[in-house]
Amino acid sequence: MRKLICTAAAVLILITAGCSSRVPDRTSLEQATFDAAEEPAAPGVDVTAAPGVAFNYRYAFRLPSNRIAAAQEAHAQACEGLGLDRCRIIGMRYRLVNQSDIQAMLALRLDPRIARTFGKQATEMVTRADGMLVDQEITGEDVGTQIKAATTNEGRLRADLARIESELAGMPVKDPRRGELVARADEIRTQIRSLGQARDEDEEALAGTPMVFNYGSGSVVPGFDVRSPMRDALQNAADNFVDGFATILVLLITLIPWALLAGIVFWVYRWTRRRWGWSWGDSGYGRESAPMAAKAEPPDTA
Numbered sequence: 001m002r003k004l005i006c007t008a009a010a011v012l013i014l015i016t017a018g019c020s021s022r023v024p025d026r027t028s029l030e031q032a033t034f035d036a037a038e039e040p041a042a043p044g045v046d047v048t049a050a051p052g053v054a055f056n057y058r059y060a061f062r063l064p065s066n067r068i069a070a071a072q073e074a075h076a077q078a079c080e081g082l083g084l085d086r087c088r089i090i091g092m093r094y095r096l097v098n099q100s101d102i103q104a105m106l107a108l109r110l111d112p113r114i115a116r117t118f119g120k121q122a123t124e125m126v127t128r129a130d131g132m133l134v135d136q137e138i139t140g141e142d143v144g145t146q147i148k149a150a151t152t153n154e155g156r157l158r159a160d161l162a163r164i165e166s167e168l169a170g171m172p173v174k175d176p177r178r179g180e181l182v183a184r185a186d187e188i189r190t191q192i193r194s195l196g197q198a199r200d201e202d203e204e205a206l207a208g209t210p211m212v213f214n215y216g217s218g219s220v221v222p223g224f225d226v227r228s229p230m231r232d233a234l235q236n237a238a239d240n241f242v243d244g245f246a247t248i249l250v251l252l253i254t255l256i257p258w259a260l261l262a263g264i265v266f267w268v269y270r271w272t273r274r275r276w277g278w279s280w281g282d283s284g285y286g287r288e289s290a291p292m293a294a295k296a297e298p299p300d301t302a
Helices: 002-038 065-082 112-128 143-169 178-207 229-276
Strands: 053-062 087-096 102-110 132-142 209-216
Touching: 053 112, 053 143, 053 178, 065 087, 065 102, 065 112, 065 209, 102 112, 112 132, 112 209, 132 143, 143 178
Parallel strands: 053 209
Antiparallel strands: 053 132, 087 102, 102 209
16 A cells, blocks of 8 residues: 555656646747747848948738738838838838739838838738738948948048149249149049048938838739749730630620521421421412413424
8 A cells, every 4th residue: 555655656746847847848939939920031131240231121012902001001100100210201102903903112211220120020010911921122232341442532532632732832823734733633622522422322321221112912013023924925825815715705695596596487487388388488379289380282293
């Protein structure tokens, strides 16, 4: 009896230990599942991983046609909620392609530090609306190197300009080389202005990240050129075949009743002719009742 009690106690201890050891594993699994659910399929690039690179994000979503407007509005409201300093709406379009397909677009300009997170959250919104991400494109341009090169070149040009201006200051007015130095100084100033404009554009590109959302329903995926000549040709051929078959079917449906009516009339005519021995072309007499033609007499040879 005591042996049985000890055995039962040992089994109870093992069960308790096993349950307690499995609880953290289950908790960690649930946490991992939650984290995976929070992480959308859309990739992104963190600006800290590529300093000096100006990125451009483009997304293409496919949703049910009756949910495109709501998704576009949700993305617009999310941008407006961040404030003008962090997100601006720079373009929007909504177009009915046909009775079943809709095409829409939303263009934003975001703070580069939040662009990656905003793209993921926007993808999650579409997923919750029974949509999906069908295409994504992230392009980047190394403007940091261009800014550095422009700054270096500008410094060199300013040094040349300072040297030329110094020569001009100590040069007589009627010196024949003065005109050449003045033209060179004007050329350097033009180059400095051009470098400054290019650097300002590059700095502006680094300060804001363009992001475009394209929405489509059915087979419509606007914003990305995914046309295939062979597929389009086969699709057109199939459409032409279906249209031709539909036209022939309409003609048959239209003509068959008249053909049946003509067949019935012809059958009645044939039956009447066999039954009564007359036809509509006769003058009221049947073949049996028609007067027999007088028998021709032979000619008189006498």
